[in-house]
Amino acid sequence: MDAYYYLIAGLPDITLDDGKLSYTVDSFKSEIYPELSDKDKRIIDLFYLKFDNDNLLHLLKDKDYVINTSGLFSADELISLIDTVKDGDIPDKKFPSYFCKFISEYFSLAPEEEYKANDILASDYYSYAMKCRNGFVSSWFEFNLNINNILTAISARKYKIDVAPSIVGDTEVCEMLRTSNARDFGLGDTLSYLENIQRISEMDNLVEREKKVDQLKWDWMETESFFNYFTVERLFVFLSQLEMIERWISLDKDKGNELFRAMIKALKDDVQIPEEFRN
Secondary structure, eight states, X not given: OOOOHHHHHTSXXXXXXXXXXXXXXXXXXHHTGGGSOHHHHHHHHHHHHHHHHHHHXXXXXXXXXXXXXXXXXXHHHHHHHHHHHHTXXXXXXXXXXXXXXXXXXXXXXXXXXXXXHHHHHHHHHHHHHTTOSOHHHHHHHHHHHHHHHHHHHHHHHHTTOOSGGGOOSOSHHHHHHHHOOSTTTTOTTTOTTHHHHHHHHTOSOHHHHHHHHHHHHHHHHHHHTTTOSSSHHHHHHHHHHHHHHHHHHHOOHHHHHHHHHHHHHHHOTTOOOOGGGOO
16 A cells, blocks of 8 residues: 655645635645556546546537536547447547446437436446445445435425435445335434434525535544545545535535525426525
C-alpha cells in the first residue's frame, strides 16, 4: 500500500462549516492526483467519474453541450465513445465499462422512457464503484446509495408515490426498500444509521436537512478512515469533504429549496405537492 506522508501532512484542516477554501476539487486534481500511483489513481477516479456521468448524459442529448471540466474525459473523448458504441464498434479500454453499458441502454430507450436515463446511469455507476477492491471506498459508495435511496423512499411514502420505481440499484437493501411495508423497511437491525436518517427526514427546514445529511456522511468518513493516516483512503476522504464544502459555499437557502423541489419532481412529475411546499 502506497503512503503519502508529505502530501497528506501538507493538506489544510477543513470542516463542513468552512465559509471559504484555499484548496478546491480542481486544485486537488491538478496538484495531488499526478503524484499518485496508477493503482491509487484508479481509486480517486471513482470520485471524478460523477462529473463524467453528468457530462455523458448531456452529450447524449446535445453534442454541443459545454461540459464540466472536473471530469476525467474531454467532450471529444465522450462524443467519440458515444459514436463508437452507437456504431457497434469496440470502444477504447480507457473508459470504465459501465459507460458503454449505459450508452447501449440509453439508445434502447423509447422516447417516453428517456426520463429513466439518470437513474439507469446512477445504478450502473454505483454497481461499478461498489466493486472497487478498496474496502473503504466500496463501503462509501454503498453508504451513499443507501442514504439516497432511504431518503427517496421516505419522501415517496410521504407523498403516496409508489416507492419501487424510485429506488436505484440492485442490492439487498434496495430490494427491501422496494418491497417492505414496515416503517423501517425491515432494515432497522441491518443499518445502524437508519434511525438517524429517519430523524433527519422529519426536519422541516430543507436546507438544514441537507446539511445534516452531509454531516452524517462526513462523520461516517472520519470514523471509517480513522486508522488510514497516510494512505489513499485519507486522500479520498479529503477530496469528498472538499466537494461538500464547495457545494455549501455556493448553495444559498433558495437553491436549497429548489434542490428539494427538484428531488420531489423527479419521483413523479405529476405528484400533488401540498400547498405549503409549492412556494
